[in-house]
Amino acid sequence: MKHTWSVTIVLLAIFLFAQVIGLFVTNHYLAKPDLPLNIERPEFDEKTSFIPLFILIIIATVIAFFLAKFDIEWVWKLWFFVSIVFCITISLNAFMPQLFAFVFSLFFAFFKVVKRNLIIHNIGELIIYGGLAAIFVPILNLFSISILLLVISLYDYIAVRKTEHMVKLAKFQAKIKIFAGVLVPYKKGAAILGGGDIGFPLLFTGVVMKSFGFKALIVSFFATLSLLFLFWMSEKKKFYPAMPFLSAGCFLGYAVLRLV
Numbered sequence: 001m002k003h004t005w006s007v008t009i010v011l012l013a014i015f016l017f018a019q020v021i022g023l024f025v026t027n028h029y030l031a032k033p034d035l036p037l038n039i040e041r042p043e044f045d046e047k048t049s050f051i052p053l054f055i056l057i058i059i060a061t062v063i064a065f066f067l068a069k070f071d072i073e074w075v076w077k078l079w080f081f082v083s084i085v086f087c088i089t090i091s092l093n094a095f096m097p098q099l100f101a102f103v104f105s106l107f108f109a110f111f112k113v114v115k116r117n118l119i120i121h122n123i124g125e126l127i128i129y130g131g132l133a134a135i136f137v138p139i140l141n142l143f144s145i146s147i148l149l150l151v152i153s154l155y156d157y158i159a160v161r162k163t164e165h166m167v168k169l170a171k172f173q174a175k176i177k178i179f180a181g182v183l184v185p186y187k188k189g190a191a192i193l194g195g196g197d198i199g200f201p202l203l204f205t206g207v208v209m210k211s212f213g214f215k216a217l218i219v220s221f222f223a224t225l226s227l228l229f230l231f232w233m234s235e236k237k238k239f240y241p242a243m244p245f246l247s248a249g250c251f252l253g254y255a256v257l258r259l260v
Contacts, residue, residue, distance in 0.1 A: 002234040019220040025130030028094035046141040050148040068172035087131030137206035156243035222253030
């Protein structure tokens with residue numbers, strides 16, 4: 001087992017709570033489509049939206065790798081700061097007025113990027129992915145998000161096991177202490193769960209929620225079980241692509257949901 005049971009439980013709890021909070025945020029914006037800060041969703045066709053979304057992911061990865069290769073920290077930090085402000089404002093605006101949501105987003109961005117505070121960082125991770133889901137779930141259908149999960153799972157495997165550029169990006173983020181994802185330190189090191197490993201299952205579950213309501217939480221439960229299985233079978237000091245496991249958990253959860 002890669003981490004201690006206590007650390008593993010913390011990671012699983014953060015993952016599951018981020019899914020639940022994200023679904024509540026997504027449900028709010030499915031009923032009220034307008035986003036705060038005059039943010040506009042991309043105008044993609046639901047059936048083929050996985051194509052431009054994957055292209056955007058590749059472009060973002062190339063930019064991130066370029067910044068890491070040439071050690072351009074200030075651009076990385078600015079990128080993260082702005083992204084955090086937008087996503088957390090969207091999430092919190094589902095529960096409070098826009099002005100308050102924006103002020104809180106600045107608070108989280110400051111303590112996640114400028115003056116690092118690990119507790120606030122991880123609390124922010126519970127909130128931030130709901131903002132992403134609110135943007136992208138309405139432009140996805142079940143076919144497109146399923147294809148996207150499959151493609152991302154393959155990409156994750158290649159990026160971690162073959163080219164290893166995701167490992168290099170993770171090390172760069174650890175070096176500058178600006179990390180997209182959950183970080184839980186303990187005596188023997190630190191446990192990490194990448195932001196994409198939280199965000200992509202939430203996108204799938206959010207799309208399922210459009211048809212099944214909050215019964216979609218069954219998918220979140222099975223995604224959490226798949227993450228537990230990954231932690232249980234993984235070895236210390238080795239990097240593993242999480243998305244193939246999480247995608248399998250999402251698909252299994254959806255199959256069970258259809259039978260309930």
